[in-house]
Amino acid sequence: MREICGDDGVLTDPSQRRVYESDGLTYHRSTPGVVVMPTTTEQVAAVIRLCAEHRVPFVPRGAGTGLSAGALPHAEGVLLVTSRMRRVVEIDVENECAVVEPGVANLDVTRAASPHGYYYAPDPSSQQVCSVGGNVAENSGGAHCLKYGFTVNHVRGLQIVTPAGEIVELGGKAPGAHGYDLIGAFVGSEGTLGVATRVTVSLTRSPEKTVTLLSAFTSLDAGGEAVSAIISAGVLPSAIEMMDALAIEAAERAVACDYPEGAAAVLVVELDGPAEEVDAQLERVTALCADAGSFETRAASGAEERALIWKGRKSAFAAVGRISPAYIVQDGVVPRTSLGEVLGRIAALSAESGIRVANVFHAGDGNLHPLVLFDDSEPGAGERAERVSGAILDLCIEHGGSITGEHGVGVDKACKMPRMFDDAALETFDLFRRAFDPDGIANPEKLLPTPRLCGERPGVRTGVHPLVESGEAEQF
Amino acid sequence: MREICGDDGVLTDPSQRRVYESDGLTYHRSTPGVVVMPTTTEQVAAVIRLCAEHRVPFVPRGAGTGLSAGALPHAEGVLLVTSRMRRVVEIDVENECAVVEPGVANLDVTRAASPHGYYYAPDPSSQQVCSVGGNVAENSGGAHCLKYGFTVNHVRGLQIVTPAGEIVELGGKAPGAHGYDLIGAFVGSEGTLGVATRVTVSLTRSPEKTVTLLSAFTSLDAGGEAVSAIISAGVLPSAIEMMDALAIEAAERAVACDYPEGAAAVLVVELDGPAEEVDAQLERVTALCADAGSFETRAASGAEERALIWKGRKSAFAAVGRISPAYIVQDGVVPRTSLGEVLGRIAALSAESGIRVANVFHAGDGNLHPLVLFDDSEPGAGERAERVSGAILDLCIEHGGSITGEHGVGVDKACKMPRMFDDAALETFDLFRRAFDPDGIANPEKLLPTPRLCGERPGVRTGVHPLVESGEAEQF
Numbered sequence: 033m034r035e036i037c038g039d040d041g042v043l044t045d046p047s048q049r050r051v052y053e054s055d056g057l058t059y060h061r062s063t064p065g066v067v068v069m070p071t072t073t074e075q076v077a078a079v080i081r082l083c084a085e086h087r088v089p090f091v092p093r094g095a096g097t098g099l100s101a102g103a104l105p106h107a108e109g110v111l112l113v114t115s116r117m118r119r120v121v122e123i124d125v126e127n128e129c130a131v132v133e134p135g136v137a138n139l140d141v142t143r144a145a146s147p148h149g150y151y152y153a154p155d156p157s158s159q160q161v162c163s164v165g166g167n168v169a170e171n172s173g174g175a176h177c178l179k180y181g182f183t184v185n186h187v188r189g190l191q192i193v194t195p196a197g198e199i200v201e202l203g204g205k206a207p208g209a210h211g212y213d214l215i216g217a218f219v220g221s222e223g224t225l226g227v228a229t230r231v232t233v234s235l236t237r238s239p240e241k242t243v244t245l246l247s248a249f250t251s252l253d254a255g256g257e258a259v260s261a262i263i264s265a266g267v268l269p270s271a272i273e274m275m276d277a278l279a280i281e282a283a284e285r286a287v288a289c290d291y292p293e294g295a296a297a298v299l300v301v302e303l304d305g306p307a308e309e310v311d312a313q314l315e316r317v318t319a320l321c322a323d324a325g326s327f328e329t330r331a332a333s334g335a336e337e338r339a340l341i342w343k344g345r346k347s348a349f350a351a352v353g354r355i356s357p358a359y360i361v362q363d364g365v366v367p368r369t370s371l372g373e374v375l376g377r378i379a380a381l382s383a384e385s386g387i388r389v390a391n392v393f394h395a396g397d398g399n400l401h402p403l404v405l406f407d408d409s410e411p412g413a414g415e416r417a418e419r420v421s422g423a424i425l426d427l428c429i430e431h432g433g434s435i436t437g438e439h440g441v442g443v444d445k446a447c448k449m450p451r452m453f454d455d456a457a458l459e460t461f462d463l464f465r466r467a468f469d470p471d472g473i474a475n476p477e478k479l480l481p482t483p484r485l486c487g488e489r490p491g492v493r494t495g496v497h498p499l500v501e502s503g504e505a506e507q508f
Numbered sequence: 509m510r511e512i513c514g515d516d517g518v519l520t521d522p523s524q525r526r527v528y529e530s531d532g533l534t535y536h537r538s539t540p541g542v543v544v545m546p547t548t549t550e551q552v553a554a555v556i557r558l559c560a561e562h563r564v565p566f567v568p569r570g571a572g573t574g575l576s577a578g579a580l581p582h583a584e585g586v587l588l589v590t591s592r593m594r595r596v597v598e599i600d601v602e603n604e605c606a607v608v609e610p611g612v613a614n615l616d617v618t619r620a621a622s623p624h625g626y627y628y629a630p631d632p633s634s635q636q637v638c639s640v641g642g643n644v645a646e647n648s649g650g651a652h653c654l655k656y657g658f659t660v661n662h663v664r665g666l667q668i669v670t671p672a673g674e675i676v677e678l679g680g681k682a683p684g685a686h687g688y689d690l691i692g693a694f695v696g697s698e699g700t701l702g703v704a705t706r707v708t709v710s711l712t713r714s715p716e717k718t719v720t721l722l723s724a725f726t727s728l729d730a731g732g733e734a735v736s737a738i739i740s741a742g743v744l745p746s747a748i749e750m751m752d753a754l755a756i757e758a759a760e761r762a763v764a765c766d767y768p769e770g771a772a773a774v775l776v777v778e779l780d781g782p783a784e785e786v787d788a789q790l791e792r793v794t795a796l797c798a799d800a801g802s803f804e805t806r807a808a809s810g811a812e813e814r815a816l817i818w819k820g821r822k823s824a825f826a827a828v829g830r831i832s833p834a835y836i837v838q839d840g841v842v843p844r845t846s847l848g849e850v851l852g853r854i855a856a857l858s859a860e861s862g863i864r865v866a867n868v869f870h871a872g873d874g875n876l877h878p879l880v881l882f883d884d885s886e887p888g889a890g891e892r893a894e895r896v897s898g899a900i901l902d903l904c905i906e907h908g909g910s911i912t913g914e915h916g917v918g919v920d921k922a923c924k925m926p927r928m929f930d931d932a933a934l935e936t937f938d939l940f941r942r943a944f945d946p947d948g949i950a951n952p953e954k955l956l957p958t959p960r961l962c963g964e965r966p967g968v969r970t971g972v973h974p975l976v977e978s979g980e981a982e983q984f
Contacts, residue, residue: 126736126845149742171689184689185661198932206843206874206909211917211925211955212937213647213660216692237742260602266625266713309785367682369602398682433682441687449687456674460944461688467943468936479687 033068033110036078041116043067052111055096055103056158060443064091064105071116073191073199073229080227081197083110089473092223094134094166097158099363100442102170102222102478109473112227114165120144121230127205129188131232134165138172141233150235153180156438157346168228171220173438175345176302178396179270180236182438184219189232192218194225195469205232217464222440223475225468239304242270243314244338247299247321247329248292252276252379252391255297256372258324259395262301263368265320267313272396273300278355279348279390279403286351289344292328299395300345348392349403356388356405358414360421364428365437368398374427378402381427387420399437400428426451441479447486449479509544509586512554517592519543528587531572531579532634536919540567540581547592549667549675549705556703557673559586565949568699570610570642573634575837576918578646578698578954585949588703590641596620597706603681605664607708610641614648617709626711629656632914633822644704647696649914651821652778654872655746656712658914660695665708668694670701671945681708693940698916699951701944715780718746719790720814723797723805724771728752728855728867731773732848734800735871738777739844741796743789748872749776754831755824755866755879762827765820768804775871776821824868825879832864832881834890836897840904841913844874850903854878857903863896875913876904902927917955923962925955 033042043049044066053061070076083090089109096103105111117133125148130141138159141152155174156162167183189203203215218225249255255274277296283289291298303313321329332338352359366374382389390403402424406417425435435448461480477485509518519525520542529537546552559566565585581587593609601624606617614635617628631650632638643659665679679691694701725731731750753772759765767774779789797805808814828835842850858865866879878900882893901911911924937956953961
């Protein structure tokens with residue numbers, strides 16, 4: 033490894049390796065056998081060929097902000113860190129795309145594109161630090177997925193190194209349908225099919241105008257109705273975020289975001305596009321919120337007010353640490369039309385169990401992020417919270433939704449895959465994975481359930497406790 | 509087979525089987541061993557299990573309008589026709605999606621959705637007859653891909669039967685990132701991974717206003733400049749189509765579409781969206797066309813004029829039959845910024861060889877459809893035309909484009925795949941294919957090059973002549 037990456041590209045000292053023991057989901061920990069930090073595609077390929085030759089597992093890692101333990105190191109394996117591959121290779125304005133190395137921070141793509149009037153649309157809340165390669169691995173989303181889609185909708189080309197150490201080019205700058213669209217399958221494959229070493233992403237025109245709206249309701253139901261009404265009216269905001277009373281309380285205490293008092297729910301609605309269209313939509317959305325029972329709707333009058341509205345929303349997760357010693361962050365999806373019912377059933381679950389649940393989520397997408405609060409000093413409280421958290425996922429599945437909206441499967445939800453997919457589908461996934469990685473060295477035990485992780489009964493998680501320490505989850 | 513599909517679901521009579529000997533690319537022909545027409549997913553699965561058990565190849569077929577011989581039957585195999593599976597299972601307005609069987613005609617999805625104010629966006633020119641299942645197999649495009657994307661961008665869920673005869677569900681109504689996104693890989697896989705038996709597609713809101721614009725130029729270059737200027741200005745038309753003088757002449761003779769006289773090129777630009785936005789864009793596009801040197805730009809004043817503009821464009825392929833006894837239709841992609849240069853080099857190729865080339869294409873996407881004209885009664889003319897046609901594809905590849913924009917690879921371009929993909933990529937494709945289909949029974953010899961088809965030298969086609977008879981290509 034030292035021959036390939038140089039001495040400064042290989043970390044073997046235990047204290048150095050321990051820095052990498054988890055990603056953003058800190059209750060899964062494992063110190064990597066060795067950390068390597070290649071700087072070129074050729075080095076990545078050589079590292080992986082060496083792994084393949086000796087059947088040593090490797091785990092790719094970007095910035096380590098993932099929330100499903102997708103970058104959990106293997107104790108006997110290589111942690112392949114892309115942080116030294118952070119060149120923006122090209123901004124191609126005419127073809128509206130950028131070519132970047134995998135370690136480039138998400139926001140740095142936008143920084144490089146903005147002088148030309150463009151930006152990179154997928155915006156996970158961790159975008160200041162999270163890497164494009166990590167976004168590709170997890171198919172990351174963000175508040176603006178509603179209008180602009182996930183990472184997969186913005187990747188045009190990939191250079192990847194397969195688990196055999198081969199360099200393969202998929203797609204390119206021009207759109208085109210030919211061969212198998214392995215870009216779609218690679219995006220979101222969580223490192224199990226290899227490592228992306230170069231990514232060609234679409235750039236999006238910066239909108240002429242952006243307006244952020246805050247609307248307050250006396251019930252969650254009324255807020256949900258407003259969401260349905262907006263979408264049904266054919267308005268497509270770039271974001272529709274929702275917070276309930278508990279989340280509002282936490283955000284207010286943490287960052288004094290000045291949300292309307294007495295709200296049982298607020299919506300943060302963002303509109304962007306040509307100025308005339310945005311103005312027309314603003315009027316429309318304001319009226320629809322009023323019809324649904326909003327007692328106050330205000331549009332941010334300037335950049336500062338807009339930033340404050342978003343600060344409340346974006347700080348909500350960390351802020352919950354102020355009102356609860358510990359909490360579990362869940363990530364699930366329901367069809368938008370089931371939002372009202374599922375939120376009602378979450379409230380009922382909370383009432384029955386006596387466990388508080390705060391809701392902060394991408395309402396337009398039906399992507400829930402319930403925060404299940406508990407006191408970790410109280411015996412058994414974590415287990416009870418975990419049961420509620422699991423029951424919420426079951427609700428998502430029951431309503432035709434999914435066990436993860438944007439955080440991925442990783443280690444954390446691998447054992448829950450059988451609740452979503454039947455044996456035939458899981459076998460198909462496994463066939464697919466093994467086609468790329470017959471020896472199982474590429475990020476093993478992630479994404480798909482394994483007997484070792486999940487025990488005999490499929491779908492039942494054993495061993496680990498999903499207790500996120502408070503303050504851990506600023507990335508959401 | 510009769511036990512599974514009933515007597516009326518199995519065709520063995522040679523004259524009946526011969527009806528299916530080709531798809532829309534009629535110079536590849538092969539009479540299927542047997543034709544089966546299942547009516548349910550379970551029947552499809554049983555048919556494929558029977559094929560798997562006896563290692564008999566099967567070829568899925570939708571409406572047979574494909575243009576790459578992707579549905580070319582296997583003489584010793586089963587042709588699995590989905591035309592009896594044509595139920596629109598559900599229009600789910602609230603979740604903005606439709607669930608359909610694979611044999612449903614593309615336009616029938618729009619017909620079912622339109623009473624609710626929605627339509628199905630992907631619009632191949634064959635949309636009156638082509639099937640959704642076939643669209644999934646070929647990842648079909650159309651004139652409006654520029655704004656709305658290809659089939660893959662509209663498929664949310666698939667029920668498929670794998671080459672082992674297993675029924676697998678991929679995705680669903682809710683968006684969500686979990687597991688491998690095999691939907692992306694399945695869409696465009698041309699039947700080599702199995703058969704889609706149920707498709708969940710996104711529905712798109714019908715726009716408030718649509719305007720179609722016709723702009724005429726005295727040179728191809730000027731038209732190309734207008735395309736670049738429109739895109740650079742941040743206007744995103746739903747379609748930008750371009751035709752050159754030869755194509756205009758043919759269309760004019762065929763359908764009297766009343767395009768401006770003396771045009772070396774026309775652009776058909778369609779704008780849709782909220783009325784105010786469309787009006788603003790119309791003004792902008794008209795000005796940009798004038799700046800680029802258009803000598804006449806007119807907006808269709810009503811539905812009738814709009815239909816006539818499109819009639820000219822859509823009839824152009826068939827119409828070319830009026831000015832040439834035979835022609836080859838090519839399908840390639842170049843980055844939009846290379847359009848001008850590639851068109852210039854096509855003109856030079858035409859001048860050098862003395863072979864006329866008409867251009868009708870999706871300019872906004874850089875998706876070329878050159879028509880290479882020749883007289884099939886003249887010895888050697890077909891071969892010379894084929895060389896020009898092949899050279900045009902080489903130009904596309906040289907400029908970072910692709911060998912097919914929307915017609916797929918099928919049999920027709922399988923041998924050209926090595927010109928686009930290196931060995932590592934082709935091996936990866938092959939690994940992927942064999943993961944699903946280890947015995948090679950699912951639409952064999954399509955999509956990927958095989959020694960039998962392509963001979964010793966990779967990338968060199970042998971044996972067949974791509975001579976489309978005139979009048980064959982109304983589907984474009």
